[in-house]
Amino acid sequence: MKKDIILAGVGGQGILSIAAIIGTAALDMGLYLKQSEVHGMAQRGGDVSSNLRISDNEIASDLIAMGKADLVIAVEPMEGLRYLPMLSPDGWLIANATPFKNIPSYPDIDSIYAEIAKVKHHVMIDADQIAKDMGSSKVANVVILGAASSHLGMDFSTLEKAIISIFGKKGEDVVNLNINALKAGREYAEKHSIG
Amino acid sequence: MQKMLLLGDEAIAQGAIDAGLSGIYAYPGTPSTEITEYVQQSKEAKQKGIRSTWSSNEKTAMEAALGMSYAGKRAMVCMKHVGLNVAADPFINSAITGANGGMIVVSADDPSMHSSQNEQDSRFFGKFAMMPVLEPSNQQEAYDMVHYGFDLSEKYKIPVLMRITTRMAHSRSGVVRKEARNQNEMSLPTDLRQFVLLPAIARRRYKGLLSNQELFEKESENSAFNKYIDANDKSLGIITTGIAFNYLMENYPDRKVPYPVLKIGQYPLPYKLVEKICNECEEILVLEEGYPLVEEMLKGYLSKGLKVKGRLDGSVPRDGELNPNIVAKALGLPVTVGSDIPDLVVGRPPALCMGCPHTDSYLALNEALSNLAPGRVFSDIGCYTLGALKPLEAINSCVDMGASITMAKGAADAGLIPAVAVIGDSTFTHSGITGLIDAVNDKSPITVLILDNGTTAMTGGQESSAQGRIESICKGIGVEEEHIRVLKPLRKNHEENTKIIMEELAYKGVSVIIPRRECIVAIDKRVRAKEKAKKEAQ
Numbered sequence: 001m002k003k004d005i006i007l008a009g010v011g012g013q014g015i016l017s018i019a020a021i022i023g024t025a026a027l028d029m030g031l032y033l034k035q036s037e038v039h040g041m042a043q044r045g046g047d048v049s050s051n052l053r054i055s056d057n058e059i060a061s062d063l064i065a066m067g068k069a070d071l072v073i074a075v076e077p078m079e080g081l082r083y084l085p086m087l088s089p090d091g092w093l094i095a096n097a098t099p100f101k102n103i104p105s106y107p108d109i110d111s112i113y114a115e116i117a118k119v120k121h122h123v124m125i126d127a128d129q130i131a132k133d134m135g136s137s138k139v140a141n142v143v144i145l146g147a148a149s150s151h152l153g154m155d156f157s158t159l160e161k162a163i164i165s166i167f168g169k170k171g172e173d174v175v176n177l178n179i180n181a182l183k184a185g186r187e188y189a190e191k192h193s194i195g
Numbered sequence: 196m197q198k199m200l201l202l203g204d205e206a207i208a209q210g211a212i213d214a215g216l217s218g219i220y221a222y223p224g225t226p227s228t229e230i231t232e233y234v235q236q237s238k239e240a241k242q243k244g245i246r247s248t249w250s251s252n253e254k255t256a257m258e259a260a261l262g263m264s265y266a267g268k269r270a271m272v273c274m275k276h277v278g279l280n281v282a283a284d285p286f287i288n289s290a291i292t293g294a295n296g297g298m299i300v301v302s303a304d305d306p307s308m309h310s311s312q313n314e315q316d317s318r319f320f321g322k323f324a325m326m327p328v329l330e331p332s333n334q335q336e337a338y339d340m341v342h343y344g345f346d347l348s349e350k351y352k353i354p355v356l357m358r359i360t361t362r363m364a365h366s367r368s369g370v371v372r373k374e375a376r377n378q379n380e381m382s383l384p385t386d387l388r389q390f391v392l393l394p395a396i397a398r399r400r401y402k403g404l405l406s407n408q409e410l411f412e413k414e415s416e417n418s419a420f421n422k423y424i425d426a427n428d429k430s431l432g433i434i435t436t437g438i439a440f441n442y443l444m445e446n447y448p449d450r451k452v453p454y455p456v457l458k459i460g461q462y463p464l465p466y467k468l469v470e471k472i473c474n475e476c477e478e479i480l481v482l483e484e485g486y487p488l489v490e491e492m493l494k495g496y497l498s499k500g501l502k503v504k505g506r507l508d509g510s511v512p513r514d515g516e517l518n519p520n521i522v523a524k525a526l527g528l529p530v531t532v533g534s535d536i537p538d539l540v541v542g543r544p545p546a547l548c549m550g551c552p553h554t555d556s557y558l559a560l561n562e563a564l565s566n567l568a569p570g571r572v573f574s575d576i577g578c579y580t581l582g583a584l585k586p587l588e589a590i591n592s593c594v595d596m597g598a599s600i601t602m603a604k605g606a607a608d609a610g611l612i613p614a615v616a617v618i619g620d621s622t623f624t625h626s627g628i629t630g631l632i633d634a635v636n637d638k639s640p641i642t643v644l645i646l647d648n649g650t651t652a653m654t655g656g657q658e659s660s661a662q663g664r665i666e667s668i669c670k671g672i673g674v675e676e677e678h679i680r681v682l683k684p685l686r687k688n689h690e691e692n693t694k695i696i697m698e699e700l701a702y703k704g705v706s707v708i709i710p711r712r713e714c715i716v717a718i719d720k721r722v723r724a725k726e727k728a729k730k731e732a733q
Contacts, residue, residue: 035368036362037365039654041310041545041581044546045543046545069533082536103541103543
């Protein structure tokens with residue numbers, strides 16, 4: 001088992017919370033893991049990405065080779081497109097539909113959706129809206145993770161366990177909210193996966 | 196023992212805690228910051244009484260670490276690569292004084308300049324100082340090397356440089372811990388003049404350093420961090436340093452490279468191992484993250500001997516960090532790539548946060564300067580450097596910590612009046628104060644804006660060392676009290692702030708304006724911490 005994942009977003013959107021859940025689940029499964037992060041200047045509203053690699057064999061590089069990523073998980077739609085050179089021809093793009101517009105030249109959103117639709121295997125999900133409907137926009141990232149969950153090579157229950165271990169300290173409500181967010185993302189993806 | 200999932204930086208910190216560290220000294224700088232932060236947040240470190248608060252700058256940090264080593268305890272000092280420039284004086288001399296308690300200097304390089312002004316390679320500093328250098332290839336090695344480095348340092352009574360790069364610092368992986376050992380007891384050097392670098396003593400100590408070079412090389416020959424991995428195809432030999440080894444291995448999924456590989460993790464280079472691979476192989480490919488240090492050494496100036504491929508002959512790009520694809524190309528392997536980035540995707544450069552106080556300071560400054568010819572604002576290193584970009588385009592320089600004040604002074608000396616300096620509170624205490632003294636002594640017509648957001652924001656909000664004392668520092672070094680002006684950078688104060696700045700621009704001497712408003716990220720963090728504490732109390 002080997003999964004190479006690019007997490008993409010804008011500095012401050014919290015892509016590392018997704019990495020933390022996958023990472024905790026991977027450790028629980030006894031897998032090897034390497035995860036590169038972005039700190040420093042680029043965090044200030046710039047585009048950020050994290051390379052997350054899990055495998056049952058030892059992993060060599062901290063960075064994924066171009067064209068080899070099994071998954072690009074993007075918490076922002078244009079940022080998902082930025083990492084297409086990393087995505088393998090059989091890989092999946094899981095993209096949030098809600099744009100983060102902190103630049104004046106942000107492209108027309110429908111054109112972005114059209115480009116996402118061209119990707120062979122993709123799920124586009126309005127995670128922000130789903131999260132809002134559930135009562136907390138904070139869990140949008142977990143909704144996206146849910147939409148990606150069937151491609152991670154791990155059982156859903158392992159991810160649930162990871163959420164319990166990460167959010168357990170914050171109380172039952174927070175745990176349940178996150179697990180429901182994960183489920184909502186998964187259910188959406190089951191109905192709306194293209195390719 | 197159970198594996199811990201640690202960043203390279205954190206592995207170094209945990210390694211130091213477990214190897215009997217007594218004190219860590221640092222000024223924050225990407226990608227080195229998380230080493231010290233980890234020690235600061237570690238309960239174990241607290242229990243063991245390891246000191247870990249931030250220093251004013253890298254030079255004070257290096258000197259304090261050397262002092263702790265003098266007193267017989269193990270010390271670590273951490274910085275980003277350009278921080279080593281600031282600390283260069285004590286660093287180079289510490290190779291001559293030598294150490295007493297084990298001392299490790301960690302310098303984190305930033306090839307590709309993700310968060311830096313240059314991509315200088317700290318290994319050259321190690322070579323320059325003639326110090327042993329360690330360069331881990333993965334998080335486990337980073338952890339193990341700290342233990343090893345302290346031993347090496349205590350064996351030869353010399354500080355050891357540990358060089359890492361961004362991907363090593365900021366990538367997480369499993370690390371197995373060793374058993375923790377105790378800190379050293381305090382003990383002074385047996386020769387109480389060891390650290391007195393009077394010429395007569397320095398000459399003697401320097402000869403000792405020179406004669407130790409052979410021993411350092413022998414350590415490298417026998418080091419577990421330098422590995423010769425033989426293979427049958429001798430048409431090529433590959434030398435890797437640090438994490439370059441990983442990118443090589445990534446290109447061979449079965450981990451079997453057909454060519455001999457020499458993996459370097461400790462310097463000075465192990466002569467015999469290098470000689471062996473060069474003798475046995477027809478051609479050498481050098482893969483190193485950073486400058487072509489090993490490649491240049493092998494090639495020699497006239498490059499008349501060996502056939503060496505690397506950054507100098509274009510087999511590997513001359514600048515920037517390595518990755519699996521660059522290494523594939525250098526090996527002549529097919530380079531994989533996904534589909535192109537659609538044309539509509541635009542760049543998203545870093546920017547000041549919404550509601551950042553710096554934006555309001557710059558808007559007022561821009562307006563205050565609007566009747567003057569542009570090109571007179573010298574700035575510095577921090578979030579506010581982003582004021583160079585659209586829409587503010589407010590500054591004309593960013594060179595090194597503290598250079599805003601001194602460059603403004605020099606430009607004013609040349610007749611550019613008024614000249615303006617823009618510097619953050621933390622950068623001011625790092626290296627701005629001495630420059631301000633120069634300006635005061637010359638009564639230079641400069642206006643210095645010390646943007647006080649109460650934190651070292653760019654690196655993630657570390658404590659700023661002159662909190663609440665900026666006015667008194669300025670006053671103490673001779674800035675006239677009536678020309679020290681404090682303002683609150685808010686949109687609603689724009690006109691008043693602009694007026695204050697214009698008044699000081701008109702003054703033909705040193706003015707200091709302190710726009711003071713807390714960093715909004717810091718506020719957010721503070722409020723969250725408060726909420727968390729409240730919840731925990733319940």
